[in-house]
Amino acid sequence: xxxxxxxxxxxxxxxxxxxxxxxxxxxxxxxxxxxxxxxxxxxxxxxxxxxxxxxxxxxxxxxxxxxxxxxxxxxxxxxxxxxxxxxxxxxxxxxxxxxxxxxxxxxxxxxxxxxxx
Amino acid sequence: xxxxxxxxxxxxxxxxxxxxxxxxxxxxxxxxxxxxxxxxxxxxxxxxxxxxxxxxxxxxxxxxxxxxxxxxxxxxxxxxxxxxxxxxxxxxxxxxxxxxxxxxxxxxxxxxxxxxxxxxxxxxxxxxxxxxxxxxxxxxxxxxxxxxxxxxxxxxx
Numbered sequence: 001x002x003x004x005x006x007x008x009x010x011x012x013x014x015x016x017x018x019x020x021x022x023x024x025x026x027x028x029x030x031x032x033x034x035x036x037x038x039x040x041x042x043x044x045x046x047x048x049x050x051x052x053x054x055x056x057x058x059x060x061x062x063x064x065x066x067x068x069x070x071x072x073x074x075x076x077x078x079x080x081x082x083x084x085x086x087x088x089x090x091x092x093x094x095x096x097x098x099x100x101x102x103x104x105x106x107x108x109x110x111x112x113x114x115x116x117x
Numbered sequence: 118x119x120x121x122x123x124x125x126x127x128x129x130x131x132x133x134x135x136x137x138x139x140x141x142x143x144x145x146x147x148x149x150x151x152x153x154x155x156x157x158x159x160x161x162x163x164x165x166x167x168x169x170x171x172x173x174x175x176x177x178x179x180x181x182x183x184x185x186x187x188x189x190x191x192x193x194x195x196x197x198x199x200x201x202x203x204x205x206x207x208x209x210x211x212x213x214x215x216x217x218x219x220x221x222x223x224x225x226x227x228x229x230x231x232x233x234x235x236x237x238x239x240x241x242x243x244x245x246x247x248x249x250x251x252x253x254x255x256x257x258x259x260x261x262x263x264x265x266x267x268x269x270x271x272x273x274x
Contacts, residue, residue, distance in 0.1 A: 001207050001208070001209060001210055001214045002169055002173060002207055002208070002209055003209055004209035005209075021146065021148065021149075024146050025146060025149070028144055028145075028146070029188065029191070032144060032188060032189055032190035032191065033181070033188065033189070035189070035190065036181055036188070036189035036190065049189070051189050051190065052120060052124060052190060053143075053144070053187075053189070053190050053191055053192055053193055054193065055120060055125075056124070056125060056126055056142075056143070056163075056192075057192075057193040057195075057197060059125050059126055060126035060160075060161060060163045060195070061195070064125075064126045064127070064159070064161045064163075065159035065161075066159070067128065067161075068128050068129065068157075068159050068160065068161035069157060069158070069159040070157030071157065072156060072157040074156055074157075075156070075157050075158060
């Protein structure tokens with residue numbers, strides 16, 4: 001969670017560098033706004049005003065993951081824990097449960113649930 | 118899509134020129150642009166924006182897309198679809214988060230420990246077996262009405 005405005009030191013920092021940074025960000029934002037408004041109020045508007053930020057976001061999350069993936073110790077460890085771990089764990093659990101049931105049936109001690117007899 | 122390859126996200130930027138080009142591509146200042154650390158997780162050169170949900174953005178500003186509080190061309194957070202206003206909310210809480218977490222965990226652990234102890238060491242008023250009237254329900258249990266029922270007394274004087 002973020003800090004409330006009264007406790008966040010960034011709200012109290014109004015140095016000239018911060019002001020210039022804010023001015024530059026405002027300039028970028030104004031340029032983008034202008035581009036968008038020009039397209040929006042166009043007398044012959046295009047069929048769809050595509051947002052390059054949205055396209056980039058979707059591309060980065062879907063098609064740019066595989067080319068930029070690299071097997072490092074951290075990624076291999078996490079992959080083993082989250083991908084291979086559950087499979088092995090549940091295989092072991094089911095096998096152990098089945099073995100226990102088989103042993104009980106062989107000994108004749110297993111009470112069949114939902115039995116019609 | 119129709120956009121050129123240099124407008125799309127790419128690999129992690131190594132040189133300062135690549136960084137500047139990536140910042141320009143994402144419509145960020147060069148000082149603001151901070152890619153995710155190059156750990157091979159698949160982020161590439163996507164910028165790391167502050168983890169603030171859309172609840173914290175100004176509700177009164179004229180956004181280009183008011184429902185997601187987003188302007189055209191503004192770089193979206195990697196977890197944008199998590200931070201929308203129907204989902205995760207990172208707005209400041211009246212009480213600090215760790216205080217809330219501590220209070221909740223103390224309460225939860227106290228209740229769980231007390232319930233656990235109550236299961237291990239149950240405590241209730243003394244009870245005895247249930248006593249039925251009419252000679253232990255002799256007739257209702259199918260006793261012969263002509264025969265004398267066995268006398269059952271549940272008390273001692």
